Amino acid sequence: MSERTEHPIYIAWRNMKGRCYNPSRYNYHKYGGRGIRVFPKWVADVSKFAEYLFTLPGHDNPKLHIDRIDNNGNYEPGNCRWSTRREQQLNRNPYNKTGVKGVKKHYNRFIAELHDGKIKRYLGSFKTIEEANEAYQKARKEYGQENC
Numbered sequence: 001m002s003e004r005t006e007h008p009i010y011i012a013w014r015n016m017k018g019r020c021y022n023p024s025r026y027n028y029h030k031y032g033g034r035g036i037r038v039f040p041k042w043v044a045d046v047s048k049f050a051e052y053l054f055t056l057p058g059h060d061n062p063k064l065h066i067d068r069i070d071n072n073g074n075y076e077p078g079n080c081r082w083s084t085r086r087e088q089q090l091n092r093n094p095y096n097k098t099g100v101k102g103v104k105k106h107y108n109r110f111i112a113e114l115h116d117g118k119i120k121r122y123l124g125s126f127k128t129i130e131e132a133n134e135a136y137q138k139a140r141k142e143y144g145q146e147n148c
Contacts, residue, residue: 009053012066013046016075039076058082067091072099090115098129102136105129112136116143 019031020038042049058064064082071091073079083091098104102123104111110132112123123139126132139145 008062009050009066010046013042013049016066017043020075034072036072037074039074042075052077053080053082056080056082100129100133100136102140103129103132112139114139114143114145116145 016038018025019027020036021032021043022028023032025032042052053059053066059082061082064084065088067081067083067088068075068091069079069081098110102112102114104113106125109125109127110129111125112132112135114121114123114136121139121143123135124132126135
């Protein structure tokens with residue numbers, strides 16, 4: 001195996017493409033299956049991907065990893081950053097099948113929850129997604145997370 005293929009950016013590039021374009025990948029449904037794509041110039045050329053990453057703050061910190069700012073957005077310029085594993089965990093929503101942040105479906109109900117660091121606040125169970133989202137948005141304001 002060459003040195004190039006063992007580089008962390010090459011591995012991230014290969015994994016990013018696999019998540020978005022390989023339906024047989026175990027996590028494809030969370031990426032390509034949801035319509036997440038990779039900036040066309042990056043798909044074809046790992047060096048273009050690397051060039052962009054080296055322009056971002058934190059590129060020289062080996063403890064940081066590549067993350068999408070908008071978890072529902074594509075891997076593209078302006079939506080990628082270097083972040084810690086903790087920041088990545090806070091940015092993901094592994095159990096949310098609704099597409100609405102802070103709201104998940106449980107059988108025929110919608111559950112609203114607010115995550116504040118290590119604290120998870122249960123906000124209630126609702127008949128509609130709109131009611132659950134309203135409770136979530138209200139709680140964000142109440143707990144000072146409007147900009148999160």
